[in-house]
Amino acid sequence: MKADPGLYDYLPWNRRPRIEWPGGARIALWIAPNIEFYELDPPANTLRKPWPRPQPDVLGYGTRDWGNRVGHQRMMRVLDRFGLRGSVSLSTAMCIHHPEVIAMAAERDWEFFSHGIYNTRYTYGLDETQEREMIEESMALIATHTGQRCAGYLAPALSHSESTIDLFAEAGGLYTCDLFHDDQPTPVRTRSGRRFVSVPYSLELNDTIAYVVNKVEPRRYGQMIKDAFDRLYAEGEISGTVMCVPLHAYQVSHPHRLRAFEEAMEHVCGHAGVWKATGREIASHFLDHYYDVFVAAQREAAA
């Protein structure tokens, strides 16, 4: 085990090359709906139990299934209202179980990136060959069912190995959502030396983390989004920032919660200078214009 992941170099927030987003925007806003499938009876994993209760955990399963049966369309209605396209963190088995949901996202020109096969299958315990097979199959499912070349990765249920990011870069990926160390894209070092970046995916604004782990109230969740936006928008005058709102239909779309999210989007989208982007668009813009100057700045900071 390593003491440091060794994936990125230090670069102080207030000494960086200036990022300019397309159209002179101050902030790149991306919405990342997690479209997930949890299995009722997944195989056991020695390092992490898929469900807290003995299987069948009908409460945990039903909670997630509600998102697929009820939640997606409600969330899509809100995002449509603001012209926001989702960047879908996809349990790629959804392409087979519920292609109707995938079709609704595809109709909206949403991006699909890999979130593994199922959210009840973890990276833990896979050897490198198996993990590569899992990652490549997930990318192939996206290509087959959506015609898109998968550019991004968020490891299933945030389960990682030391090789996860290397393997995804080698499979042809452009960006990872697994690192929460920054409010701008950053270069990521991989063993293949490919140009590969981290795109900020805010765990703090992730609805599941907010609602399930931190147990915040719905209206407070809306306020957190507004407050995060206000600060990132102000700082974006100096250099372009990134704001991600990761969502799960089975959390945010509930009747007691969706209005608070919608109000937050009213606030955010009521501002000029907001680049409504996808994960791939942010990664590509950074790779094309800032990757090299950021690598040089990191070298300078380390000297």
Add this chain to the structure above:
Amino acid sequence: MSDSLAYPMRRHGMDHDRYGWSMLADRTAIAWPGGKPLAVWLNVSLEHFPLNPEGKGFKAHGNMTMPYPDLRHYTLRDYGNRVGVFRVLKALQQYGLTASLAINGEVATRYPALMRQLAQTGFELLGHGWNMDKVHYGGMDEQAETALIADSLAALAPHARQPIRGWLSPARSQSQRTPELLRQAGIDWCADWVNDELPYRFETADGPLATMPLPLELEDRFIVGENLHAESEYADQLIDACDFLLEEAQRTGHGRLLALNIHPWVMGQPHRIKHLERVFAHLTANANLLWNAPPSAILAAAG
């Protein structure tokens, strides 16, 4: 870990045979009696938490947590059956609302004086297992589970005006066989699964069982007891849910259902009851748009 990359249930639809895959928005529109857009089902759960839980399967929320004898939690739960329930019943009466009562079999045998008063309400009774330590769980002995269900229903039967048709398992937990055993015991519908907002058909080897939605996310025990939100927040969340569902039902012309599960050991406390009353007042203020009915009547109207 040889089965970690095997996906035997990966296919269109669900990864089990209990119910078909269907999105709420695609269903045939439901019209409630009187053309009301929103049906309202209120359920009051009356529960007994033994002082000496075995915790077989798992320990349901609300159970004893201190070293034996945990008088603290035992008596706080028992408060609901001695005091809290009468505050909740009075509030229902004050606002002219009807509810169902899900009652642990052991509550019925321990407190005949309570049962006599409950019988006078005329409310529909639901089976709710034996007590909150006897959860139904994956891998439990089938004979033992059969006996639990039979004992629970037998304890309620003398107090019920009509045959008992509905069931809510303690802590909404099931074994692999619970749906079959409920059907064999003459139960027509069950509210354990939280994956939908309208009734749907649920398959068992002994014929179909209907599922009635009763969301965990709107339970007092969950919002106040597990998420530790303020009482006023509980009321805000329920009112927001009511308004959201009303708006959706009116806009789409598809009847919706607001289902609330209330625990007198939570909301029957003197500092909490007025917040539940605020929810009831909101329902009454919208009475021209709401159809408040017993769950079996709602199930019948849903078709």
